[in-house]
Amino acid sequence: MTVRALLQAAPALPCHPVPRRLLSGAAWAEFAAALATDPSLDLRALWADPTHVHALLVDPADGSLHLASVAVESGLYTALSPARPAAAWFERMIRDLWGHTAADGLDLRPWLDHGAWTASPPLAARPSPNVAAPDLKEFLPVEGADLHRILVGPVHAGIIEPGHFHFTCDGETVVRLEIRLGYLHKGTLGLLRGKSPRTAARFAARLSGDSTVAHSIAFARAAEAACQATIPPRATALRAVMAELERLANHLGDIGAIVNDAAFPLLQSRFVWQREAVLRASDAAFGHRLMMDLVIPGGVASDITPDGAGIILSVLEGLEAEWPRLLASHAGSASLQDRTRTTGHLDPQLAARFAPGGVIGRASGRNQDCRLHPGYPPYDGMTLGAITRQDGDVEARIQVRMAEVMASIALLRQLLATLPELAPNAVLAERLQGVTAEGIGWAEGFRGDIWHWLRIEGGLIAHAFLCDPSWRQWPLLEAAVIGNIVADFPLCNKSFNCSYSGVDL
């Protein structure tokens, strides 16, 4: 049977806006095998609760969603990683957090569990005291006489998050990179449990601070979907204003960081200056530079300030006025182009297998943007085109970001010109009183598609998963640096800019 037929045949459990299909162990095994031969559905997330494992599949053509679950039997479920290598990191995480083992999984080494927790697996029904530390020194083997290793981190040289990079090099050339994360594990999924969506929103807002707005939107939309609440149109529009400001600020910072790593600080200083202008406008309009805690389940925490729209528009004008000079300076510098072109090439076919989304996917030819597919308000009523490049190198990722800066400016102008009337937020607390409900919400952050799933029991969160796009992007960085010189790693890394905290949970 095909993947779709297997899902159709399985009983549907209530979840909004799409049901969750509960597959039998045998059907799930067939589903795992069918995924290997059916590329028409992307695996976008894989997670668990104490008794089941859940997968999110998306049809990239139309954005239709499919949720599939299987009961874990004697601690085991059939692995998806042989069919979809993107599942490997998820499977390692599931084992560390819930204790379910992916039978025949590609990689069963520990991931988030570094042996330092007091009890594990922390989200299992009954965690046990931690006795033996898992062996973290275990890295993939490499063979070859002249190879040497460069070990970096977890504490890095710059002002960035911690992670361990294990390079194997042949002279100057990287032949393998293995990334080890989990250092920032704060137990966020555990903290969500037993809280109302309104209280738990603070944790979603802090899964990855640079995407605080986008994660807050995905979380709020999951809670609203669960109780089928509709929020006022003005709140929807203001969320999009904040999301586009966040995208602008991050893209400007990222472009600056990439050119700086190619020894072009002059250009970086202008990009970062513009980033600061956007942060200040966000502060003036919404009262917080990163707009943290301003998107809440049911609506928004406060309205835009009276002069907020004017301040944002004048910053956009300033950015647009300088933009041609920034573009010309970027395109006209041979030494910069020499560093960014062909560097860190991500093969489109590999990208298709991992469905990385965001700038990374779009720079390798994938038209994946969840504002378009499946779409959500207010974007579904707006003019928004897909921005893609085919080259898949650092330069393509810069160019996608540059084009998206312009697209966000256009969206912000549309949104601010047509802000609907003020209306009170939807009150979720009443609808959630004592109910059991499930919802999935999504939002396009500056890194790509974010998915949040919530299961609410008795009005409180019983289980949840917050999926940052970095899960499907980090492994591709490992692939994209192969064959590059070590000195170009910072360029590759900055052009990906995956989140550490977002996947460390």
Added chain:
Amino acid sequence: MAWTTLWRALRRGHATEPAAPLDEDLTQALAARLHRASIAKLGRSLTIRQVDPGSCNGCELEIAMLGSVVYDLERFGLRFAASPRYADVLLVTGPVTRNMEDALLRTWRATPDPKFVIAVGDCAIDGGVFKGSPALLGGVDAALPVDAIIRGCPPSPTAILDVLCALIEAHAPDRPAAR
């Protein structure tokens, strides 16, 4: 020929005269001048190492802005170092996760004395919103002695810069403020 020259030099003894006794007053005056110069030049300078043992990355975003053209922290004698080995100050962001405890302690040990530890952001102060999570040790003071704190979630670049400049002033009490 070379042997004759060598023999003569040995017979004549050292041509270099022994050093004259030190002029105590001059030495004192020079030492005082050097001290003033070092306070003026070095006392107005702090090297900072940022460490993230568990942040959401919001605090890093704002700290990174300090190095931008807008805030330009180097004009105050402040600079970021790539290694704790040359750092005077550790700027620590986020709660301390159990998975980062070891790396944080090693970074702290690699920082030469005297060193200042500044806990940046609400998480670094006491765990912030994550307080109580079993995956955490707690705020920075659960792992290290903390000298100063900067509140906020995240604190603005201006708030962080104010504390760093105050630290410089404390270092060089007899100098007029630079800003």
